[in-house]
Amino acid sequence: MPNKQRVEVRVNGTRYVREVEPRLTLADFLRHELNLGGTHVGCEHGICGACTVLVDERSARACLTLAVQADGCGITTVEGLRDPSSGALHPIQQAFVDGHGLQCGFCTPGFMMTTLELLRCTPDPSEEQIKEALGGNLCRCTGYQSILDSVKLAAQRMKPSTPA
Amino acid sequence: MAIEIPTLPEQMPNDASRYVGKAVNRVEDPALVSGTVEFIDNFSLPGMLHCAILRSPHPHARILSVKVDAALAAEGVAAVLTGEDVGRWCNPCFTAPEGWGNYCLAVGKVRFVGEPVVAVAASSRYLAEDALELVDIEYELLPPVADAGQAMASGAPLVFEERGTNVMLDRTYTWGELERVFAEADRVVSRRFRWNRVGANPTETFGCVCRWDLADNSLVCHGAYQTPRFMAIGRAASLNLPVNRVRIVTHPQGGGFGGKGGPRGTDIAALLSRKSGGRPVKYIEDRMEYLLAGGGQSWDRHYDAALAVKADGTVTGFRVRLVDDQGAGAEGYGTISAAKPLAAFTGNYRIEAAGYELTLVATNRAPTYPYRGYGPPPHNLVLESLMDCTAREMGIDPAELRRRNYIRPEQFPYTVPSGNEYDSGDYHAVLDRVLQMADYDALRAFQAEARAAGRLVGIGVVNTVEPGVFDWNAYATVGVPGVGVPEGVKVAVDLFGGVTVAVGFSLQGQGQFTVASQVAADYFGIDIAQVRVATTPSDVAVPHFGQGGSRLGVAVTGAILGACEKLRAMFCTVAAHVMQAPEGGVELRNGCLRRIDAPEHSMSLAEIAGLMLSRSDLLPPGIEPCPEATYVWTAPNRNAPDDQGRCRSYLTAANATHVAVIEIDRDTGRSAILDYFIVDDCGTRLNPANVEGQLQGGVAQGVGAALYEEYVYDADCQPLVSTFVDYLMPTIHEVPMTKKDHIVTPSPVSPLGAKGCGEGAIHTTPATILCAINDALAPLGKELLETPASPHRVWKLLHEDGAAA
Incomplete structure (x- = not known):
């Protein structure tokens, strides 16, 4: 058995400390050690983007990241999107629902985490900027049109209100 | 009691639909966007083991010895499964045609790269994979059958020695006076086509958790199952269990598209559970396993086809010779995809005669499985490309040539030469x-x-007919027996007027739970939030099939309406009794049971259900205290096929016309889609947003098949595709944001007039793109008749003469 290493992370605001094998991926760590199953695994080789999470505010493939690499980091997963006190959906989640931006929903957490990063950095993205941001996420169901519309809807709803 | 299923939304017992026909938000979505849905890898049982599978590196080899002692002794390992166990305990899987099936794990020899050979159950997936490295297998290599041509050559090696041939099926169908129409034709337009393998690739691969109860000799399988009861019957057959001792619990699935696989993984996990004393065993297929050998390879086809055409452009005959490489056996029912084109063989046209020579062969490629569309996408590509070739030869606009040959609106219902009946349509209006x-x-x-x-x-204008609502009779020609596909539900009204619809399937993405909720809510005049749709395990669910063949939206609508009609009759009887109205004097309207002669006297659903459950003394004679009803729907008026495979198979015939504008880059061979237009007619749109999603998703898969996706095998039958770096799935950059419109010709024969609409776009898009590409190439005098029209393939064609064209 390989030596275990200590990993301390803060996921969606909660602190976790675990002893893990160095080879454990961040995706398996989140899903099976912390029981945060919303981060899905579609290819395990970094192409499909289903497992996208934010590590210190930047999007990362949880399947290509080792849990030990995330030691000391703050991580946001899809479970961190809903308002913890009211349970209300995050505007991005609500926009995906209203825009029919999903079908099977398996890739959706990855798309939403990518969108979260996009809209934090680029609150008013052009269509080309949205496509550029989402170009690393595969969806086999929707054909992307409703995803594009959902992201536009989210951007519109999240835009800081401009003075009249 | 004869049940009348409403064939239009206006026939429901309400003054106006609140939900049916509207793009209501999906009831599935709040949980899906929250990440709380129990996909199979989010499900665990106490004491659960994890399975890893060692797969063959050879396309064809005899297994001389298997040594697993070291693996069995490895850390965390509870059981190791080999071909010896499987040969002793199991049967090869059932196939159509019969007798071309493999065991779940290779017994005696391997027939394709990626075939399971040894499986391990250990306390973690990591440890199970470690243990696989300690397994020692000695192979004797056999010459592979690398492709369809080799398979049919005399003296070819045999994939299944006991069969004595690699040809699974060789049949010729003749519909109408084929020889005469070709003899009398003014022009015969013929071409050869090659459609290379593509496949489903849902974002979630297959997974399951199986537990074999050794005391009870029963099996429970949780998993990503598209067709639960069908899966239960198959497991009973392969694992030698009575069907009523197999329970399939289907979980929400991250897409399916027909190509989810499942039988092999389930049987392996089940047997590992049996070997480890009944501990639950989880198997999660990884993407490399899926790409190499999962249920995701389809349509490996060689076509020779011709149209018979009169001088005025009337197409009178369509002849197709298809050699279909099924891979190493028929375990995945890939054979059915060669039979399905019978349901709409001659497309939108009044072609009077047709012929189909069909040869299905076994090779040492991975076995083929269903994929959305299930056969027509390549068939339509052949027919529609020939229409374009004809138009070019005759100097007629391709849209005009099509229009001249359309079935006319007044000709419906229309029986095509291959036997199916189209219910309705207006192809001229769509065009x-x-x-x-x-x-x-x-x-x-x-x-x-x-x-x-x-x-x-180049511009492509392509139309297709989508056979919707499949029936087993469509597949009789490849050995699948049966007429009818039962889809059942139970509808229950509770004490508080809530309605639960119990179904036999789970979420897969098409939004059927939403459609079910819309229909039940409108029928009973309640808020959609008062409807709950719940999945039932296969052994206790009413007969069902699940997703498949553009069927479930229509079928589940029919089943719910049937159950609701039963409830209405029962509730009216009870209400008439307690309200002292004459027999037949109460009606259901807008969710109330009201006296026809005095509508101000009425009872709510909750009052009726509560009374039935708690005041048996007030019930009329013969009424059980059960405000529930089951109904099992199947398409009406289906029949058994004749000796040429002709029957009324698919119930509905949706249609669509796509227009694509494509520009080819001479330097790279890349085809850019400049614009894309769709008009379709799938009858009543139960949830227009769902329909649009099905269309656009089908376009994306069609773009992949036409331009990028391909399972490549080398001359030695080694697969060259094992990751998404090799198998190119379309991203947001490749898929056109289509412009869509529709017309509505309600089906006169289906529940609420809806037609199957899940496959029409993938039926149409590959042909549209290839026709556009050939239109672009026409000035160069070049044609591309092979898919995918990848940049590499197009570039080679442009530069085959040595210089840049």
Whole structure:
């Protein structure tokens, strides 16, 4: 058995400390050690983007990241999107629902985490900027049109209100 | 009691639909966007083991010895499964045609790269994979059958020695006076086509958790199952269990598209559970396993086809010879995809005679499985490309040639030569609408300008008929027996007037839970939030099939309406009794049971259900205290096929016309889709947003098949595709944001007039793109008749003469 290493992370605001094998991926760590199953695994080789999470505010493939690499980091997963006190959906989640931006929903957490990063950095993205941001996420169901519309809807709803 | 299923939304017992026909938000979505849905890898049982599978590196080899002692002794390992166990305990899987099945794990020899050979159950997946490295297998290599041509050559090695041949099925169908129409034709347009393997690739691969109860000799399988009861019957057959001792619990699935696989993984996990004393065993297929050998390879086809055409452009005959490489056996029912084109063999046209020579062969490629569309996408590509070739040869506009040959609106119901009956449609109206939306004349003018400037711009105008609501009779020609596909539900009204619809399937993405909720809510005049749709395990669910063949939206609607009609009759009887109205004097309207002669006297659903459950003393004689009803729907008026495979198979015939504008880059061979237009007619749109999603998703898969996706095998039958770096799935950059419109011709024969609509776009898009590409290539005198029209393949064609074209 390989030596275990200590990993301390803060996921969606909660602190976790675990002893893990160095080879454990961040995706398996989140899903099976912390029981945060919303981060899905579609290819395990970094192409499909289903497992996208934010590590210190930047999007990362949880399947290509080792849990030990995330030691000391703050991580946001899809479970961190809903308002913890009211349970209300995050505007991005609500926009995906209203825009029919999903079908099977398996890739959706990855798309939403990518969108979260996009809209934090680029609150008013052009269509080309949205496509550029989402170009690393595969969806086999929707054909992307409703995803594009959902992201536009989210951007519109999240835009800081401009003075009249 | 004869049950009348409403064939239009207006026939429901309400004054106006609140939900049916509207793009209501999906009831599935709040949980899906929250990440709380129990996909199979989010499900665990106490004491659960994890399975890893060692797979064959050879396409064809005899297994001389298998040594697993070291693996069995490895850390965390509870059980190791080998071919010896499987040969002793199992049967090869059932196939159609019969007798071309493998065991779940290779017994004696391996027939394709990726075939399971040894499986391990250990306390973690990591440890199970470690243990696989300690397994020692000695192979004797056999010459592989690398492709269909080799399979049919005399003296070829045999994939299944006991069969004595690699040809699974060789049949010729003749419908109408085929020889005469070809003899009398003014022109025969023929071409050879090659459609290379593509496949489903849902974002979630297959997974399951199986537990074999050794005391009870029963099996429970949780998993990503598209067709639960069918899966239960198959497991009973392969694992030698009574069907009523197999329970399939289907979980929400991250897509399916037919190509989810499942039987092999389930049987392996089940047997590992049996070997480890009944501990639950989880198997999660990884993407490399899926790409190499999962249920995701389809349609490996060689076509020779011809149209018989009269001088005025009337197409009178369509002849197709298909050699279909099924891979190493028929375990995945890939054979059915060669039979399905019978349901709409001659497309939108009044072609009077047709012929189909069908040869299905086994090779050492991975076995083929269903994929969305299930056969027609390549078939339509052949037919529609020949229509374009004809138009080019005759100097007729391709849209005009099609229009001249359309089945006319007054001809429905229309029986096609291959036997199926189209229920309704107006192909001229669909074509007119899409040409208008695309401003077709302006597009042709733009193309002329672009060509004058040396650009390679092409336009594809392609129409197809989508057979919707499959029936088993459609597949009788490849050995699947049966007429009818039961889809059942139970509808229950609770004490508080809530309605629960119990179904036999789970979420897969098409939004059927939403459609079910819309229909039940409208029928009973309640808020959609008062309806709950719940999945039932296969052994206790009413007969069902699940997703497949553009069927479930229509079928589950029919089943719910049937159950609701039963409840209405029962509730009216109870209400009449307690309200002291004459027999037949109460009606259901807008969710109330009211006296027809005095509508101010009424009872709510909750009052009726509560009374039935708690006041048996008030019930009329013969009424059970059970405000629940089951109904099992199947398409009406289906029949058994004749000796040429002809029958009324698919219930509905939706149709669509797509227009694509494509420009080929001479330097790279890349085809850019400049614009894309769709007009379709799938009858009543139960949830228009769902329909649009099905269309656009089908376009994306069609783009992949036409331009990028391909399972490549080398000359030694080694797969060259094992990751998404090799198998190119379309991203947001490759898929056109289509412009869509529709017309509505309600089906006269289906519940609420809805037609199957899950596959029409993938039926149409590959042909549309290839026709556009060939239109772009036409000035060069070149044709591409092979898919995918990848940049590499197009570039080679452009540069085959040595210089840049």
